[in-house]
Amino acid sequence: MMERRKVDILCVQYSIQETRWKGSKARSIGAGFKLFYYGVDSKRNGVGVVLKEEFVRNVLEVKRVSDRVMSLKLEIEGVMLNVVSGYAPQVGCELEEKERFWSELDEVIESIPTGERVVIGADFNGHVGEGNTGDEEVMGKFGVKERNLEGQMVVDFAKMMDMGVVNTYFQKREEHRVTYRSGGRRTQVDYILCRRGNLKEISDCKVVVGESVARQHRMVVCRMTFMVCKTKRSKIEIEKKTKWWKLKKEECCEEFRQKLRQALGGQVLLPDDWETTAEVIRETRRKVLGVSSGRRKEDKETWWWNEEVQDSIQRKRLAKKKWDMEVSGRGSSGIFS
Numbered sequence: 001m002m003e004r005r006k007v008d009i010l011c012v013q014y015s016i017q018e019t020r021w022k023g024s025k026a027r028s029i030g031a032g033f034k035l036f037y038y039g040v041d042s043k044r045n046g047v048g049v050v051l052k053e054e055f056v057r058n059v060l061e062v063k064r065v066s067d068r069v070m071s072l073k074l075e076i077e078g079v080m081l082n083v084v085s086g087y088a089p090q091v092g093c094e095l096e097e098k099e100r101f102w103s104e105l106d107e108v109i110e111s112i113p114t115g116e117r118v119v120i121g122a123d124f125n126g127h128v129g130e131g132n133t134g135d136e137e138v139m140g141k142f143g144v145k146e147r148n149l150e151g152q153m154v155v156d157f158a159k160m161m162d163m164g165v166v167n168t169y170f171q172k173r174e175e176h177r178v179t180y181r182s183g184g185r186r187t188q189v190d191y192i193l194c195r196r197g198n199l200k201e202i203s204d205c206k207v208v209v210g211e212s213v214a215r216q217h218r219m220v221v222c223r224m225t226f227m228v229c230k231t232k233r234s235k236i237e238i239e240k241k242t243k244w245w246k247l248k249k250e251e252c253c254e255e256f257r258q259k260l261r262q263a264l265g266g267q268v269l270l271p272d273d274w275e276t277t278a279e280v281i282r283e284t285r286r287k288v289l290g291v292s293s294g295r296r297k298e299d300k301e302t303w304w305w306n307e308e309v310q311d312s313i314q315r316k317r318l319a320k321k322k323w324d325m326e327v328s329g330r331g332s333s334g335i336f337s
Contacts, residue, residue, distance in 0.1 A: 002050060003031050005208060007221065010050040011121025013087035014039075024064050026326075028053070036072065038064040047085040057318045062325060069104045073116075075318075079226045082112050086122030091150060102153060109161050118163070119224070120193040123217070126150025127187055128165055135159075138196070140169035144177050144188035158193060166192040166205045166222055176206045182216045192222045201227055240291040252288070260284045 002010055014037075026036045032053045039046025047070050051059075060080075061073040071084040086105055089097045105120075112118055129147030132139045138158040143165075147155075158165055167177065167188065179190035192205060205222040246252045263280045285291075 001219070002033060002052075005219070005221065007219075008052045008055065009083060010219075011083065011085035012037075012048045012050060013085070013123045014046055014048065036062060036070075038067060038070050040067045045087055047087050049083060049085050057315070057322055059325065060321055063108065065104050065108060066100075068101050069108060071108050077226065080113075080116035081226075082116055082118045084108055084118065084120040084122070086120060086124070088122065088124045088126065088150065090125050091148075098150075098153070102157065105157070106160075109163075117198055117226070118193075118195055119222075120163070120191075121220070122193075123190050124150065124154050125189050126152075126154050127189065128154055128168060128191070132168065138163065139165040142171050142177060143168045144174065144186075154191065162196050163193045164196045164199050166194055166199070166202055167220060169199070169202075170205050172206050175209055179207055179218050179220055180216055181218070190217060190220050192220055194224075201225055242285050242291055243289045244285075246289050256284065256288045259288050 001007075012035075024038050026034060029035050029050065033050050034053050034056050035048055035050050037046055037048030046067050049070070049072055051072075055074060055076070058074045058076055059072060060075055063071045065071070068087045068089070069084070071082055074081045074083065084105070086101070088101050109118060109120075127145060127148045128139060128143045128151040130141065130143045130145060132141050132143075135155055138155060154165065157163075167179075174186075177188055178186045179188050180186070194202065201224055203223045203225060205220065208219045208221050247256065260281065263284050264277075
């Protein structure tokens with residue numbers, strides 16, 4: 001399904017009883033995709049992220065917080081992307097369990113540096129509702145039906161973390177906004193959130209009709225294009241050097257003597273004032289010998305430091321990080337895409 005829909009990263013929430021994905025692992029699932037997941041025991045649910053294998057080597061860090069929250073950090077084209085998969089408690093769960101989920105999610109988001117991208121793909125088990133009066137800064141008008149208490153928690157979280165509820169910004173037919181269907185129930189409980197400052201990088205977000213990630217749930221697809229700001233390297237000022245080597249030629253050496261003697265008024269002995277003498281010598285050398293352009297020439301000692309070598313070192317560094325994560329507990333990665 002991910003291959004057919006050209007989805008690179010997918011956040012999933014699942015039932016361990018159905019999948020038997022228990023523990024803290026990563027496994028290849030075929031067709032060029034890898035699943036990273038976390039589930040405590042067979043009586044609980046779990047969270048996971050499916051990642052296209054070409055991005056697996058870009059994984060820098062995996063945090064498995066609980067069976068309801070996990071995050072993954074990727075480096076893509078110099079951009080740090082943090083993908084968070086979440087599974088909020090259902091409406092009928094204890095308040096304590098709900099508060100624990102939001103506390104864990106708060107902690108994960110607050111630990112991410114402000115300059116890095118963050119995308120949350122989660123089943124929040126709440127309805128943010130249609131319309132955005134009073135909440136224009138964090139959501140659009142295109143939710144579904146009415147807001148409930150759990151949906152208000154989503155909106156409050158978005159305000160606190162300065163994030164936007166991506167699903168609600170795109171005007172779609174209701175069929176492409178409903179994420180959950182069961183019998184006669186049709187509602188919206190699965191959401192994608194990102195930092196408000198990065199909303200401009202998202203070109204579309206909708207529910208894919210006819211594709212189910214889990215029973216009764218539909219896949220929410222978000223198209224995101226990173227805006228990479230490349231800073232111009234400042235030109236390093238290099239001192240212009242006198243071409244003293246020209247003095248090896250007798251005619252040039254004689255010309256320099258004559259010009260210097262003329263500049264000193266025909267004196268054979270140098271004046272006592274060294275500052276004046278030094279300035280006369282500097283002026284003469286510029287006229288007779290000239291100076292270098294100041295452009296940097298390739299260092300003969302580092303001729304081998306080319307793009308191929310730099311790329312190899314980068315791949316080695318990422319492979320080392322991947323190896324360290326697999327040895328210490330099998331790292332993982334993900335995002336709704």
